[in-house]
Amino acid sequence: LTNWSDPLAWAGQSPYDGAVPAAEQPRNARRQAATPSRVALSQAKPDKPRSPARHITINDVGAAAGVSRQTVTRAMNAMDGISATTRERVLSAAQELGYRPSRFGRGLVKGGHATLGLVIEDLANPYYPELASAVLGSATAAGWNVILADDRHTPDRHQLLSDLALQVDGVVGYLKLPPAKQRSIFRGLPVVEIDPPDPQPPQGAVMLDPAPAMVDAARHLFERGVQRPVMIDRSAPGRPSRRACAFINAMAALGLRAVPIHVPGDSIDDGLAGTRHMLRDIPDADGVMTFNDLVALGAIRALRDAGRVVPDDVRVIGIDGLRIGAVVTPTLTTLALDMHDVGRAAVDLVVGMATGSLPGAGARVQYHSQHQFLVRESA
Amino acid sequence: LTNWSDPLAWAGQSPYDGAVPAAEQPRNARRQAATPSRVALSQAKPDKPRSPARHITINDVGAAAGVSRQTVTRAMNAMDGISATTRERVLSAAQELGYRPSRFGRGLVKGGHATLGLVIEDLANPYYPELASAVLGSATAAGWNVILADDRHTPDRHQLLSDLALQVDGVVGYLKLPPAKQRSIFRGLPVVEIDPPDPQPPQGAVMLDPAPAMVDAARHLFERGVQRPVMIDRSAPGRPSRRACAFINAMAALGLRAVPIHVPGDSIDDGLAGTRHMLRDIPDADGVMTFNDLVALGAIRALRDAGRVVPDDVRVIGIDGLRIGAVVTPTLTTLALDMHDVGRAAVDLVVGMATGSLPGAGARVQYHSQHQFLVRESA
DNA sequence: CTGAAAGCGCTTACAG
DNA sequence: CTGAAAGCGCTTACAG
Numbered sequence: 163l164t165n166w167s168d169p170l171a172w173a174g175q176s177p178y179d180g181a182v183p184a185a186e187q188p189r190n191a192r193r194q195a196a197t198p199s200r201v202a203l204s205q206a207k208p209d210k211p212r213s214p215a216r217h218i219t220i221n222d223v224g225a226a227a228g229v230s231r232q233t234v235t236r237a238m239n240a241m242d243g244i245s246a247t248t249r250e251r252v253l254s255a256a257q258e259l260g261y262r263p264s265r266f267g268r269g270l271v272k273g274g275h276a277t278l279g280l281v282i283e284d285l286a287n288p289y290y291p292e293l294a295s296a297v298l299g300s301a302t303a304a305g306w307n308v309i310l311a312d313d314r315h316t317p318d319r320h321q322l323l324s325d326l327a328l329q330v331d332g333v334v335g336y337l338k339l340p341p342a343k344q345r346s347i348f349r350g351l352p353v354v355e356i357d358p359p360d361p362q363p364p365q366g367a368v369m370l371d372p373a374p375a376m377v378d379a380a381r382h383l384f385e386r387g388v389q390r391p392v393m394i395d396r397s398a399p400g401r402p403s404r405r406a407c408a409f410i411n412a413m414a415a416l417g418l419r420a421v422p423i424h425v426p427g428d429s430i431d432d433g434l435a436g437t438r439h440m441l442r443d444i445p446d447a448d449g450v451m452t453f454n455d456l457v458a459l460g461a462i463r464a465l466r467d468a469g470r471v472v473p474d475d476v477r478v479i480g481i482d483g484l485r486i487g488a489v490v491t492p493t494l495t496t497l498a499l500d501m502h503d504v505g506r507a508a509v510d511l512v513v514g515m516a517t518g519s520l521p522g523a524g525a526r527v528q529y530h531s532q533h534q535f536l537v538r539e540s541a
Numbered sequence: 542l543t544n545w546s547d548p549l550a551w552a553g554q555s556p557y558d559g560a561v562p563a564a565e566q567p568r569n570a571r572r573q574a575a576t577p578s579r580v581a582l583s584q585a586k587p588d589k590p591r592s593p594a595r596h597i598t599i600n601d602v603g604a605a606a607g608v609s610r611q612t613v614t615r616a617m618n619a620m621d622g623i624s625a626t627t628r629e630r631v632l633s634a635a636q637e638l639g640y641r642p643s644r645f646g647r648g649l650v651k652g653g654h655a656t657l658g659l660v661i662e663d664l665a666n667p668y669y670p671e672l673a674s675a676v677l678g679s680a681t682a683a684g685w686n687v688i689l690a691d692d693r694h695t696p697d698r699h700q701l702l703s704d705l706a707l708q709v710d711g712v713v714g715y716l717k718l719p720p721a722k723q724r725s726i727f728r729g730l731p732v733v734e735i736d737p738p739d740p741q742p743p744q745g746a747v748m749l750d751p752a753p754a755m756v757d758a759a760r761h762l763f764e765r766g767v768q769r770p771v772m773i774d775r776s777a778p779g780r781p782s783r784r785a786c787a788f789i790n791a792m793a794a795l796g797l798r799a800v801p802i803h804v805p806g807d808s809i810d811d812g813l814a815g816t817r818h819m820l821r822d823i824p825d826a827d828g829v830m831t832f833n834d835l836v837a838l839g840a841i842r843a844l845r846d847a848g849r850v851v852p853d854d855v856r857v858i859g860i861d862g863l864r865i866g867a868v869v870t871p872t873l874t875t876l877a878l879d880m881h882d883v884g885r886a887a888v889d890l891v892v893g894m895a896t897g898s899l900p901g902a903g904a905r906v907q908y909h910s911q912h913q914f915l916v917r918e919s920a
Numbered sequence: 921c922t923g924a925a926a927g928c929g930c931t932t933a934c935a936g
Numbered sequence: 937c938t939g940a941a942a943g944c945g946c947t948t949a950c951a952g
Contacts, residue, residue: 217945219944219945219946220945220946220947221945229922229923230922230923230924231923231945231946231947232922232923232924232947232948233921233922233923235946235947235948236921236922239947243921243922244921244922245921245922248921248922256729257729260729261729262710262729262730263945263946264649264944264945264946265645265648265707265708265709266644266645266646266648266649266652266653266944266945266946267645267649267928267944267945267946267947268707268945268946268947269644269645269648269928269946270643270645270646270649270927270928270929270930270944270945270946270947271927271928271945271946271947271948272928272946272947273645273928274645274707274708275704275708277688277708284674285670285671285673285674285677286670286671286674286864288667288670288865290670291664291665291667291669291670291673292664292665294664294670294689295663295664295665295691298664298689298691298694299691299693299694302691302694302695302701303694307688307708308688308689309656309686309687309688309689310673310677310687310688310689312674312677312678312681314678315677315678315681315682316681322681325654328644328647328653329644329653329654329656329686330644331641350635350636350639350640350641351641430868459868466870485665486667486865486868489809489838489865489869490868490869490870491845491869491870596929598928598929598930599929599930599931600929608938608939609938609939609940610929610930610931610939611931611932611938611939611940612937612938612939614930614931614932615937615938618931621937622937622938623937623938624937624938627937627938642929642930643928643929643930645928645929645930646928646929646930646931646944647929647930647931648930648944649928649929649930649931649943649944649945649946650929650930650931650932650943650944651930651931651944652944921952922951922952923950923951923952924950924951924952925948925949925950925951926947926948926949926950927946927947927948927949928945928946928947928948929944930943930944931942931943931944932941932942932943932944933941933942933943934939934940934941934942935938935939935940935941936937936938936939936940
């Protein structure tokens with residue numbers, strides 16, 4: 163924290179102390195006919211309190227400008243029925259005092275934008291920005307704001323979600339909560355899970371089903387002569403993921419036994435590590451299905467490091483259809499999700515639940531989105 | 542919009558009609574002592590109005606449960622001083638009616654989380670998720686929510702930003718507004734621009750300066766024998782970008798003349814197109830600086846398509862330090878931004894302006910962040 | 921053109 | 937354990 167170019171820049175640490183900086187003075191500053199001298203100095207600030215510590219209200223501005231608060235409203239919102247002179251006077255008083263209307267006061271009477279909470283795991287995983295982009299597009303079109311909650315940045319997931327529940331009119335995303343807990347945290351809120359772990363999600367859900375595309379992928383590998391298929395799977399050792407099951411089943415239908423290799427995560431590094439295992443344990447593997455595109459990227463790199471040529475020696479297939487797959491070398495064959503379909507469905511569902519055109523908070527409405535097998539260079 | 546698995550699923554189009562679905566009934570439903578039969582049927586909904594069209598308030602719940610609204614508050618917020626029986630009764634009445642507390646009413650008295658508006662260009666461009674991730678991390682740590690505004694999804698940027706201004710306590714990001722317009726839209730709000738086009742931004746700013754790292758990059762190219770350096774620059778033909786100027790100057794200091802090639806955008810495709818131009822016009826080019834990492838990725842592909850080997854025949858350098866650069870082949874040499882530094886600085890600045898520990902909305906506080914030259918395989 | 925009144929939905933003291 | 941009163945900051949009619 164060096165190089166601030168403004169001589170007035172603060173000295174030392176960050177200006178907040180971890181406490182929530184109240185958007186507005188919480189209370190106990192009961193209306194007191196504009197005596198702006200009562201300033202909370204909890205933050206010991208010696209010189210020039212240019213920005214007010216006490217929250218400035220419409221009444222303060224009115225008092226300073228010598229008008230009623232109704233007139234302040236007129237000036238601030240560029241309504242008519244106010245003389246140009248008065249407007250000027252009010253506006254400059256507002257500027258002077260650093261007045262900013264409370265979104266709560268305003269929202270209470272005007273009814274603000276509906277707001278969607280989007281819960282994701284980690285914006286640094288390219289899957290989530292693509293999803294977020296799609297959700298954002300649909301939400302914006304519907305006139306909803308989106309608050310993003312990235313749970314990688316919180317020590318306390320439960321707290322994050324409880325807080326979020328208070329700020330929004332609906333929730334979408336990767337919740338990963340036991341059904342009972344989900345209900346209690348989001349009591350009454352419309353909730354739509356995306357790709358829920360539970361086949362019977364407690365509320366709304368967008369279900370992702372790779373099985374049909376998996377059949378196409380299996381046939382593709384089979385027709386190109388793959389004999390030793392492997393699945394690099396993010397899962398617990400004894401419990402293959404749904405994706406792995408779909409692959410194993412699809413290969414079995416063609417008379418081939420696919421071997422699962424378990425990795426703990428779904429990053430490039432997991433793909434790297436899992437593939438190294440594979441090269442050691444199943445050196446003649448010639449077709450690799452992976453848990454997702456990132457794992458596939460790691461697999462491709464590990465194979466190259468080992469001197470194997472993709473796809474000639476080993477064919478590699480990812481899942482998700484991330485854009486990055488079209489950029490790498492070789493380009494990635496994948497089971498592609500239609501992110502826009504997913505995002506639109508999720509938003510349609512919450513909006514429907516919130517507006518009452520769909521069953522509502524308690525119901526189990528679902529949308530099913532399927533992957534599409536997309537052949538590129540890696541397989 | 543097919544495959545909804547719930548038999549109750551709505552028929553036909555999306556449930557909203559483009560109008561803003563009011564988070565709460567706007568008004569004119571003046572308190573009327575709980576006559577819940579008055580339902581707005583604007584959305585012709587024949588059966589089972591499970592979700593209410595009229596907004597249910599704390600008074601409705603109180604009336605239904607036969608208690609005062611204070612008691613409803615106690616039950617909903619798990620406060621004590623209420624008998625278990627009453628709590629149960631209230632909770633189930635709330636459930637029955639589909640009651641959800643108004644965040645405006647609550648916020649007005651409790652003072653909700655401060656909220657940051659983050660304005661970016663396009664979440665589908667990997668630069669922005671990385672930035673957003675950093676901003677989100679710092680904002681979350683400071684107890685601020687983040688509303689994401691992706692201006693790619695709006696027909697009307699001006700409208701988007703005006704709306705945003707009403708919802709948040711501070712704004713950060715890529716505004717790209719003339720100073721006067723910026724001031725008028727965000728009247729009084731703390732604003733921090735990131736990498737502002739104007740060297741004299743009207744309010745707070747995080748300035749990004751590639752020049753020092755550019756000197757390192759230039760020397761690197763020079764020492765490896767580059768004779769014909771080229772800059773693929775996103776800019777208007779006559780007006781090279783700041784980045785291009787920095788590169789051209791740095792090469793000039795070493796006695797070499799770098800030739801700029803202008804492309805209209807900063808995507809992979811722009812890199813592709815610009816590099817094809819280069820191969821035609823300057824076939825002996827042997828060092829390419831690009832406007833950003835995406836352009837560099839396009840350049841590498843175009844060079845490979847033309848049979849040139851990177852870095853042996855042509856060295857390629859990007860700007861930004863995106864994660865994707867570590868994944869592609871060859872890995873990308875780049876001028877890397879410290880995204881966390883940028884995100885933290887931006888958040889510190891707005892938070893400081895909002896809490897008064899920094900000068901405030903009108904001031905021109907700035908933080909300077911520098912790129913770091915990062916050598917990988919492509920150069 | 922301007923202001924007094926009423927109300928948005930909620931919570932916080934304060935009485936009982 | 938429960939309720940009547942007051943207030944959060946704003947806007948919308950309604951008078952003048």
